[in-house]
Amino acid sequence: MIMDDLFARAKVSPVCLGLDTRHEYLPEYLKQNHKTAGEQIYEFNKKIIDATADMVACFKVQIACYEALGLDGMACYAKTLKYAKSKGAIVIADIKRGDISSTAKQYAQGHFSGDFEADIITVNAYMGVDAVSPYYEYLGKKGLFVLVKTSNPSGVDFQDQLVDDNPLYLTAAKKVSEWGQNFIGNSGYSAIGAVAGCTYPSEFKKIKNLMPNTFFLIPGYGAQGGTGKDIAEMFSDGICGVVNSSRGLITAHKGKTEKADFTDYIAAATEEMKKDILKWL
């Protein structure tokens, strides 16, 4: 069960390193060749994976950054996933797909097998259970993180609309928890997890109370404003998720003048994030 495995790794380090790689993040020396942007980004990602694989619970790859570069980017995306898996890492594909049942089946095929195979994908359930159930046949070996409460400022536009005096995200929390009941592993966590941002730690308590068997992907740490203390509040009953940082880690080398390799800065930032979270627990 992938979520059991992820939970076991999260207890050692709850860090999820986000490979939301933009070409401008690359150090100059990786751009001084005749490779395509996608190939250069792959080299960058590969070195980051090598440097940090033992320090993180998992990697999250934001597919938008690769779609931005067209076919070259998608080839880089496929290679990055494959490389991370070859190193024994768990890979979350941050794709936030959500569509009617027949279409979601196609996404399931695309992201749970073949070139773009990932271990866990993120899903947007605005279209209801139809957008989620086509993945059920893969669950166990594969997992989902369904959006419940996102970390961005305008997440409130819909997610905080009041339904029976409670914000909509609590309706989402209840539904996602229900859907997950048939997929609970030995760790007590379901293969259907949820996304809940750490930019709203007090709201997380209410979400968690409705979702006792749910493991979380927690965005919002670092560049988006979430802190180790916020995470500590969320993990007061124990580690129940992985905490993502993308820009905060993979741009740690930017503006540094010493001659160390860029991966040293990224590894140091990853170690620091890990400590920043674990010191409160």
Add this chain to the structure above:
Amino acid sequence: MIMDDLFARAKVSPVCLGLDTRHEYLPEYLKQNHKTAGEQIYEFNKKIIDATADMVACFKVQIACYEALGLDGMACYAKTLKYAKSKGAIVIADIKRGDISSTAKQYAQGHFSGDFEADIITVNAYMGVDAVSPYYEYLGKKGLFVLVKTSNPSGVDFQDQLVDDNPLYLTAAKKVSEWGQNFIGNSGYSAIGAVAGCTYPSEFKKIKNLMPNTFFLIPGYGAQGGTGKDIAEMFSDGICGVVNSSRGLITAHKGKTEKADFTDYIAAATEEMKKDILKWL
């Protein structure tokens, strides 16, 4: 303004032909070669575009069907978009992306330029205006269809939750209409359109009342149960959208034993759908 252009075409034929192509839809003779599945699907799509471009307002390409085939599928996706554009067609990329602002910027680059450039994309705004505003700089030449009320049965799971005694999709309708006010073209329609399924025609009236400047992408016709009469109810004040059919059109040749080319059946089905809608108006 792309939405003005689409509206002008919709008045002639409101049909949006959905290239949600699965390999099993192809006639046997297109599979009898050494090409990849993606290359074969491209041949199929190309012939459909040739046969129907004058009979439709636009094509909609469901990216999930191409992601399902990995890199080979994405190459087919890129070529299909390019070919449709070379024929002067308007292409809607049905990608339903939705993410935080910095990520949505990457999607905007990916789907409004380069290999995957489309004229209009579908967007999921569960994450709020952050998921939509990064596209603003492209609007006019490009357009959006934001999900308001989807055509699938479980769309009600979230979209029909009551907020101040009204279903959430009406909150979505209001917001999408507001966001679109700065992008209204000569036709009176905004570059920010909305998705509203024809499987719920009575609810469409309420949506439309809140969105006088919104042009609609209307899924749900045919295979999903929507009829010409449902559309007539939605278009009682005039054509205000394009009506999509995918499976209902591009599998019209399946099970036919006559020797006509598959494109003849698809063109006939497209013509029939056009008439089925226009006869009520």
